[in-house]
Amino acid sequence: MSVALLDIRRGGPGEAPRRQRYEVPFEPGRSVLDGLRWIREHEDPSLAMRYACLNANACKECMMLLDGAVIYACTARLEEREMRLDPLPNKPLLRDLATSIAPPDERPPEPARPAPAP
Amino acid sequence: MTEAMPGVRGQGAAGHIETDVLVIGAGGAGLYAAIEAARSGARALVIDRSLIGRGGATVMAQMTVAAAIGTEQPDDWRDHWRDTLAAGRGLCDARLARLLCEDGVEVIREMDRWKVGWARHADGRIRQAFAPGHDRPRCVYVDFLSTGPAVSRTLRTQAQRQEGVQRMGEMLVTDLVVSDGAVQGVVALDLAHGVPVTIAAGATIIATGGLTRLYRRNSASANMAGDGYALALRAGAALIDMEFVQFFPIGHLAPRMVGMDPIMWDPFRYKLGGRLLNGVREEFVDRYGSTDSGKYVTTRDLATYAITKEVAAGRGSPAGGAWLSFEHVPEAVLRENFGPVIDRLAANGIDLTKTAIEVAPIAHYHMGGIRVDTSMSTGLPGLYAAGEAVGGANGANRLSGNAITEALAFGRVAGREAARFAKGGIAWDAAKAADGVALARAAGPARPGWNPAAGFARLQDIMSDLVGPFRTEAGLAEAASRLSALAAELGEVPPGPPLPHDLARADWFDLRAALLVAETVILSATERRESRGAHQREDYPGLDPAWETNQVLTLDGGALRLAQRAVVKEAA
Numbered sequence: 293m294s295v296a297l298l299d300i301r302r303g304g305p306g307e308a309p310r311r312q313r314y315e316v317p318f319e320p321g322r323s324v325l326d327g328l329r330w331i332r333e334h335e336d337p338s339l340a341m342r343y344a345c346l347n348a349n350a351c352k353e354c355m356m357l358l359d360g361a362v363i364y365a366c367t368a369r370l371e372e373r374e375m376r377l378d379p380l381p382n383k384p385l386l387r388d389l390a391t392s393i394a395p396p397d398e399r400p401p402e403p404a405r406p407a408p409a410p
Numbered sequence: 411m412t413e414a415m416p417g418v419r420g421q422g423a424a425g426h427i428e429t430d431v432l433v434i435g436a437g438g439a440g441l442y443a444a445i446e447a448a449r450s451g452a453r454a455l456v457i458d459r460s461l462i463g464r465g466g467a468t469v470m471a472q473m474t475v476a477a478a479i480g481t482e483q484p485d486d487w488r489d490h491w492r493d494t495l496a497a498g499r500g501l502c503d504a505r506l507a508r509l510l511c512e513d514g515v516e517v518i519r520e521m522d523r524w525k526v527g528w529a530r531h532a533d534g535r536i537r538q539a540f541a542p543g544h545d546r547p548r549c550v551y552v553d554f555l556s557t558g559p560a561v562s563r564t565l566r567t568q569a570q571r572q573e574g575v576q577r578m579g580e581m582l583v584t585d586l587v588v589s590d591g592a593v594q595g596v597v598a599l600d601l602a603h604g605v606p607v608t609i610a611a612g613a614t615i616i617a618t619g620g621l622t623r624l625y626r627r628n629s630a631s632a633n634m635a636g637d638g639y640a641l642a643l644r645a646g647a648a649l650i651d652m653e654f655v656q657f658f659p660i661g662h663l664a665p666r667m668v669g670m671d672p673i674m675w676d677p678f679r680y681k682l683g684g685r686l687l688n689g690v691r692e693e694f695v696d697r698y699g700s701t702d703s704g705k706y707v708t709t710r711d712l713a714t715y716a717i718t719k720e721v722a723a724g725r726g727s728p729a730g731g732a733w734l735s736f737e738h739v740p741e742a743v744l745r746e747n748f749g750p751v752i753d754r755l756a757a758n759g760i761d762l763t764k765t766a767i768e769v770a771p772i773a774h775y776h777m778g779g780i781r782v783d784t785s786m787s788t789g790l791p792g793l794y795a796a797g798e799a800v801g802g803a804n805g806a807n808r809l810s811g812n813a814i815t816e817a818l819a820f821g822r823v824a825g826r827e828a829a830r831f832a833k834g835g836i837a838w839d840a841a842k843a844a845d846g847v848a849l850a851r852a853a854g855p856a857r858p859g860w861n862p863a864a865g866f867a868r869l870q871d872i873m874s875d876l877v878g879p880f881r882t883e884a885g886l887a888e889a890a891s892r893l894s895a896l897a898a899e900l901g902e903v904p905p906g907p908p909l910p911h912d913l914a915r916a917d918w919f920d921l922r923a924a925l926l927v928a929e930t931v932i933l934s935a936t937e938r939r940e941s942r943g944a945h946q947r948e949d950y951p952g953l954d955p956a957w958e959t960n961q962v963l964t965l966d967g968g969a970l971r972l973a974q975r976a977v978v979k980e981a982a
């Protein structure tokens with residue numbers, strides 16, 4: 293079976309970043325987002341990334357870094373090779389590949405107390 | 411009414427916010443509602459589980475919006491109303507359909523003043539295109555295939571400008587807070603931080619859109635799991651017409667494309683016709699009582715039927731659908747009509763002059779939803795609904811272009827009426843929110859081997875295979891039993907602890923909502939022993955005049971109750 297190897301930065305703010313690698317089935321035409329959703333459904337539902345529209349490239353939520361360059365995960369294609377995924381570097385990190393991308397006046401307020409440490 | 415803008419104040423570890431009008435969902439309906447509530451003097455807070463104006467169906471809509479503005483040809487909302495009632499096959503709530511058509515004219519004009527950019531003729535008149543089911547050209551649009559993004563952007567800008575509107579994304583509403591039958595606000599999970607938040611509101615509007623994510627192949631976003639229906643039902647409101655899920659016949663199936671909307675072939679067919687062919691490359695729609703030679707006249711339900719039957723008879727395309735061919739259309743004509751879209755297809759390796767593509771039916775819209783009156787009130791004091799979340803206006807089948815009009819027109823009414831109700835003040839009984847807060851923050855035991863994302867996919871498979879456009883008593887019963895097994899696995903609390911941007915936790919809440927909503931669809935579909943519009947029973951083919959009645963669902967002591975209600979007809 294041909295596979296794509298996704299090398300993903302995991303962890304939240306203040307945690308020591310770690311990298312995790314997943315093999316996902318490769319089929320021509322599939323997107324990076326397809327691969328990430330495959331991981332959540334088959335390997336690890338705790339993986340965090342942003343997306344809403346899945347395929348239409350309308351919501352613009354799925355921005356992240358692929359090999360250091362900004363992409364939309366739903367339009368970048370999966371390839372039969374190792375692909376390195378990182379969260380956007382210039383946005384506050386939420387967790388894994390998810391960052392806080394909404395304009396500041398459209399974000400939830402900072403909680404009165406920090407969330408309990410996981 | 412409160413003096414200050416909605417603000418956060420400490421309340422235990424859960425943040426607490428107060429507002430006059432709370433709007434859940436920032437699509438077309440929710441944003442219009444928030445603007446209108448603020449214009450009516452209320453402080454409005456519009457929240458969304460995703461980004462503001464990006465999370466739902468509105469931003470994805472590509473095509474057209476129907477309203478009798480009469481710029482292409484003389485038109486009257488009464489004619490639009492008549493067409494809407496005819497498409498609904500006897501089940502429309504005539505008062506809601508009238509509101510859609512009559513107020514639709516005003517909201518489309520207001521959107522024009524807000525510079526949405528409706529396509530125009532050289533002489534400045536707004537263009538209106540023809541769409542199936544309308545008796546004349548009635549549908550406005552924004553080029554090229556940009557209607558939804560333009561509508562969303564315009565409303566978001568207007569909401570930014572409107573004093574008194576606050577916007578907040580990444581808030582997943584998990585429960586309504588009800589005290590003595592009145593809705594006082596909500597419990598939400600702040601997805602960014604992974605903490606519960608309570609919001610007290612003088613009035614609450616559900617504008618969460620539809621349920622198409624219940625199906626494996628759907629045209630909408632990951633946020634359309636029917637949340638609003640489940641919230642309303644659990645709070646004590648009623649749902650109507652839940653059996654009517656609209657399938658879009660020619661959703662893209664293969665080859666895999668990226669960056670394209672799966673319903674994109676509809677405008678191609680409007681403009682260029684195209685040929686629908688089975689696996690052995692024959693035209694087949696005429697076998698099912700319609701014609702399809704090059705023109706696009708077949709209704710959505712009939713085309714869905716024809717494709718499904720060909721596939722079942724072993725005459726499907728390789729990926730299990732039908733071929734759609736534009737091979738006979740010259741490249742220059744394709745380009746003239748779809749300019750940049752042709753390049754996007756080329757980037758996907760698709761040359762329409764050389765290859766046909768494969769299409770198949772895909773879940774697209776829900777006619778049913780929360781039962782409301784013409785003030786968008788659910789009947790529960792303090793609870794309103796708007797947009798696709800509302801049922802009744804479109805009956806058994808929706809006319810093309812009516813959904814965005816519905817979202818905008820109903821949003822406007824809901825905003826105005828909720829603002830009026832909110833003058834009665836904000837009440838908050840924190841004890842009534844306690845269970846919801848506890849659930850939102852619950853750290854249930856880790857459950858290795860149980861995957862909520864896989865659970866949701868299983869629900870989608872069950873719904874697609876057994877509760878699609880064609881139903882049988884046995885299939886529906888099988889679906890009900892498989893879903894109850896899934897419900898048993900869900901358990902009482904989400905595995906914890908909550909994390910920032912915790913998709914697994916969101917999946918758990920989505921699955922909880924979707925299981926309840928799926929049950930309402932199955933129950934209504936089982937009971938309706940006839941075929942009408944989007945609900946087709948293989949074991950009860952044909953429309954039965956005795957079934958010209960709506961079905962209404964409520965939750966009674968944890969059990970669903972189904973009742974028949976006479977259709978609201980109004981003399982024209």
Ligand SMILES: Cc1cc2nc3c(=O)[nH]c(=O)nc-3n(C[C@H](O)[C@H](O)[C@H](O)COP(=O)(O)OP(=O)(O)OC[C@H]3O[C@@H](n4cnc5c(N)ncnc54)[C@H](O)[C@@H]3O)c2cc1C
Pocket residue numbers: 434435436437438439440457458459460463464465466467468469470471472473474475476557581582583584617618619620629630631633634637638671672673774775796797798799810811812813814815817
């Ligand atoms: C691909 C596509 C094309 C379409 N094309 C057309 C067209 O050409 N013409 C037409 O008239 N109609 C079209 N439709 C239908 C139309 O777009 C929708 O019916 C309409 O936009 C619904 O608007 P809404 O505001 O009710 O809901 P939506 O726009 O779907 O917004 C609902 C919002 O609620 C949020 N939400 C959901 N649950 C929660 C929760 N629990 N907590 C917080 N927020 C929540 C979602 O994130 C979302 O942002 C199309 C639909 C699709 C999917």
Ligand code: FES
Pocket residue numbers: 342343344345346347348349350351352353354364365366367
């Ligand atoms: S998922 Fe919406 S743009 Fe990528």
